[in-house]
Every structure is written in C-alpha cells, then in structure tokens.
Amino acid sequence: MAHEHPDQATLQKLAMAPTKYVERTVPEISLRDFDSRIDEITSELVQAAENVGFFCVVDHGISSEAVNRIFDQSARFFNQPEGVKGRVPFSPQHNAGWEKNAQIRPSTGAVDRKESYQMQFGAGMDGRWLDNDALPGFQQEALEFMHQAQSVSEKLMRCFARGLGFKDDYFVKAHDVSRPDSQTVCRLLHYFETPQLPNPTGEVFHRAGAHVDWDLLTLLFQKAGQSGLEICPGRETSTSFGYGDSWTKVEPDAEKNAIVCNIGDLLMSWSDDRFKSTFHRVKAPCETGDYYGERYSIAFFNQPCKDAKIQGPLKKYPLVTGEEFTRNAMTRNYKAIQDKLKKEEDVKKPVEVVPAVSAQA
Numbered sequence: 074m075a076h077e078h079p080d081q082a083t084l085q086k087l088a089m090a091p092t093k094y095v096e097r098t099v100p101e102i103s104l105r106d107f108d109s110r111i112d113e114i115t116s117e118l119v120q121a122a123e124n125v126g127f128f129c130v131v132d133h134g135i136s137s138e139a140v141n142r143i144f145d146q147s148a149r150f151f152n153q154p155e156g157v158k159g160r161v162p163f164s165p166q167h168n169a170g171w172e173k174n175a176q177i178r179p180s181t182g183a184v185d186r187k188e189s190y191q192m193q194f195g196a197g198m199d200g201r202w203l204d205n206d207a208l209p210g211f212q213q214e215a216l217e218f219m220h221q222a223q224s225v226s227e228k229l230m231r232c233f234a235r236g237l238g239f240k241d242d243y244f245v246k247a248h249d250v251s252r253p254d255s256q257t258v259c260r261l262l263h264y265f266e267t268p269q270l271p272n273p274t275g276e277v278f279h280r281a282g283a284h285v286d287w288d289l290l291t292l293l294f295q296k297a298g299q300s301g302l303e304i305c306p307g308r309e310t311s312t313s314f315g316y317g318d319s320w321t322k323v324e325p326d327a328e329k330n331a332i333v334c335n336i337g338d339l340l341m342s343w344s345d346d347r348f349k350s351t352f353h354r355v356k357a358p359c360e361t362g363d364y365y366g367e368r369y370s371i372a373f374f375n376q377p378c379k380d381a382k383i384q385g386p387l388k389k390y391p392l393v394t395g396e397e398f399t400r401n402a403m404t405r406n407y408k409a410i411q412d413k414l415k416k417e418e419d420v421k422k423p424v425e426v427v428p429a430v431s432a433q434a
C-alpha cells in the first residue's frame with residue numbers, strides 16, 4: 074500500500090500503463106422476504122462488508138421502470154443549456170447543486186471529466202432545484218426516487234446495526250431524511266464521451282479518480298452497457314489514503330436490476346475499521362476493451378445528521394458528531410490535494426482547489 078502521493082508524471086504513466094486486474098467476487102445479496110430473513114441477510118452483508126466492502130443487492134423493491142425513469146430525468150437535466158444548469162450552481166457549503174469539470178481528487182490531482190448534480194431532501198436544496206417551468210415534474214420524480222433509495226438504505230442500515238450489536242434503528246435514526254437539516258445526497262452523474270487513441274499529448278481523461286466515499290453507505294445505480302466502475306480493496310484504516318494497484322471490474326447484473334453498494338469511511342470508522350471502505354474509480358478509458366462512450370450513473374450517499382454521535386462499539390476512535398466527521402473528512406481530503414499539488418514541480422499556473430465536498434474524496 075503506497076501512502077505517498079506520486080507526482081503528476083508518474084500518475085500519468087500509471088494511468089496509461091496496462092491495469093493489473095484480479096478476479097474478486099462482489100457478492101450478490103437478495104433482500105427478498107426481508108423481515109423474515111433479516112438474520113440471514115445480516116450475516117451475508119456483514120461478510121461482504123468485512124471482506125470486499127462492495128456488494129450488489131437484488132430484490133430490493135425498486136422497479137427497473139423507476140430506475141429508467143430517474144435516468145430519463147437525469148438526461149433531461151443534463152441536456153439543459155449551461156445557462157439553465159448554471160442557475161443552480163454547486164454550493165460547497167450546502168453540498169448541493171450542479172458542477173462541471175470541477176471536482177479534483179487527491180489520487181489524481183486533476184479534475185474528473187464529468188458533470189454532476191447533487192440533490193438533497195431538505196433545506197440544503199433551497200434555491201437549488203430548477204424551477205418547474207424549466208423542468209416540469211423533475212423535482213417530484215427525483216424526490217420519489219430518493220425516498221425509494223432511502224428505504225433500501227434503511228434496510229441495509231438495520232442489518233449493519235444488528236451486525237454491530239446496536240439497536241436495529243440506530244443508524245436509521247442517525248440518517249433521518251425527514252429532518253430539514255438532512256445531509257443525505259443523491260448525485261446524478263454524467264461522464265462525457267472520451268476521445269479515443271491516438272492520444273499525442275498523453276493527456277488522461279479521468280472519469281472518477283480513485284477515491285473512497287466518506288458517507289455511511291453508498292448505493293450506485295448504473296446504466297447497462299456503460300461500465301467502467303472498478304474497485305481496489307485492501308485498505309486497513311478509515312484514516313489512510315493509500316491504495317494498491319490491483320483492480321477488479323464491477324459488472325452488476327442488469328437483468329436483475331442490481332444496485333451496487335459500498336461501505337463508506339463513516340461506517341468503517343463507526344465499526345472500528347471492521348467494515349471496509351474500499352477505493353474505487355470510474356477508470357479513465359485507455360485500453361482495448363474500455364468503454365469510451367458517455368456514462369450516466371446515480372450515487373445515493375447516506376450522510377449522517379449533524380448531531381449524530383459517532384463511535385464504534387470498541388471505541389477505537391474518539392466520539393465525534395456527524396458534522397465533525399464530515400468536516401474532518403473534508404479537511405483530510407483537502408490537505409491531501411494540497412500536499413499533492415505542492416509536490417508537483419511542473420505546475421504552470423495556480424490551480425484553484427475546490428475541496429471534493431461531496432461524499433467522496
């Protein structure tokens with residue numbers, strides 16, 4: 074595990090070098106008959122969380138029609154002229170709104186070539202929904218989908234609480250989306266088509282650079298045929314940034330309408346590092362077989378209420394509030410970007426760094 078941040082030239086070479094792939098099983102877990110099977114499901118989830126940190130859930134109750142509808146809404150949003158999307162710009166303070174080519178990852182020091190629109194349930198969205206004239210029905214459909222994603226998340230939260238010996242509703246209460254100050258985020262993502270080789274400048278078109286999420290748990294919806302998600306397990310503590318170099322492609326079962334889920338740093342910390350928050354990325358396409366076309370995905374980040382009290386059963390880390398946890402994660406992330414940029418001798422112009430203030434580093 075490398076804990077150093079390599080310089081830009083090394084990173085470019087790494088990004089262009091053939092990727093080392095290893096086969097790893099990403100478990101598929103059915104939520105069918107949830108109430109009567111909760112113990113069986115809990116043990117499957119705990120096993121997945123302790124080992125890979127990633128799993129797919131099926132029989133989760135969100136229909137493929139509902140998933141298709143939100144992807145249609147996402148395309149409708151991103152098809153708006155920039156002047157319209159620009160009316161709801163990303164606000165780092167609120168962690169909501171639209172950004173384009175603006176998120177820098179500590180792992181790459183470069184922007185992701187994408188646009189995203191982050192939505193929330195509560196006051197964080199005040200002034201950040203497009204008005205109904207621009208996109209009739211959008212807000213309502215988006216919120217309907219977000220409540221469905223929340224109810225799947227709550228099932229998973231109940232199991233993880235049970236697995237850690239907390240009361241079943243322990244995490245659900247700490248992630249109450251009916252509160253106006255709820256921090257939970259649904260992020261619509263749109264990666265642009267990437268130019269194919271030959272690539273004379275050697276420029277790397279990062280899609281989502283390697284990162285970990287810093288929420289409790291992320292649900293990721295992808296469109297069939299628009300692959301690119303890769304994972305790299307092996308991280309030991311929720312406070313480290315190092316990642317290895319053997320990746321595994323995650324191809325969820327589209328027929329079964331599988332949702333890819335991953336543990337975030339919050340749950341890793343809250344479980345005293347027992348459940349693994351795993352490095353993942355949407356690879357910068359550069360090798361034969363990579364997908365260069367545009368990609369739509371939707372990430373649902375379960376974020377804690379600001380006053381949630383966070384400490385694992387073994388008290389490995391000091392007790393912090395939800396607000397402090399998020400602030401610490403952002404500060405660590407920001408510092409990692411600054412350290413990385415400082416190291417680069419060939420920075421020609423100052424880079425304005427916007428910390429990656431969504432639920433991922």
Ligand SMILES: O=C(O)CCC(=O)C(=O)O
Pocket residue numbers: 260262281286293295302353354355370371372432433
């Ligand atoms: O778009 C994807 O598939 C992954 C997105 C992601 O990992 C993130 O936004 O945290």
Ligand SMILES: [Fe+2]
Pocket residue numbers: 284285286291353433
């Ligand atoms: Fe992520």
